[in-house]
Amino acid sequence: MTDPRTTPLAPLSGIDAAAGHGRRGIYDLVIMAFCVFLLLSNIGATKLIEFGPILTDGGAILFPLTYILGDVLTEVYGLRGARRAIIAGFAVSILASxxxxxxxxxxxxxxYPNQAAFEAVLGVVPRFVLASICGYLVGQFLNAWVLVKIKSRTGEKALWARLLGSTVVGEFADTLVFAAVAWIGVLAAPEFIQFVLIGFVYKTAVEVVMLPVTYRVIAVIKRQEGIAVR
Known part of the structure; x- marks a missing residue:
């Protein structure tokens, strides 16, 4: 009879690696970073930024990293693990607002002489809160869903295809929904189109540039969680 005290543990996989066996450190850290980037991006998005002909908002600095982390979460922990992170980010956004x-x-x-300045920068504008929440939920869920669908066809191969494919769909949906809710009626039509296209291209370009880092992060986390790396 095999002594259970000396039997090696089977490798963990998916969200079970994070939710069970007392191994939650990596999963929790990734979710924490995801929520922090999301919160900072939502605050930065209240400011429009213009570089010559380029029009975007302050959220563009960090927001693409939430999609990279969303890809990491979905790839390592599956749709269930990504869904938990998305819901956590949603709760943090509501609490911040x-x-x-x-x-x-x-x-x-x-x-206190800065009440007007506080309201101008951090004052809750219902339209922007709604825009941020709608864009975030649509974009992140589409990002996770597309990645899982591509993975169901390719298996562990072609990681680059599911990372980029999911980002293209998620980022475009997020940017379009956010811009439609937040800026229609405020920006003229040419500026609105420019805002959407530049935001989408920039965020997708960040994913492309960061692809080697994303590969490395996924491999490290999979090893930490006892998931085979191919």
């Missing part, structure tokens, strides 16, 4: 709104409406101290 509620917090900023409560701080905004709270009576300012007599010697």
């Amino acid at each position: 509620l917090t900023f709104w409560l701080v905004q409406i709270a009576p300012a101290a007599a010697d």
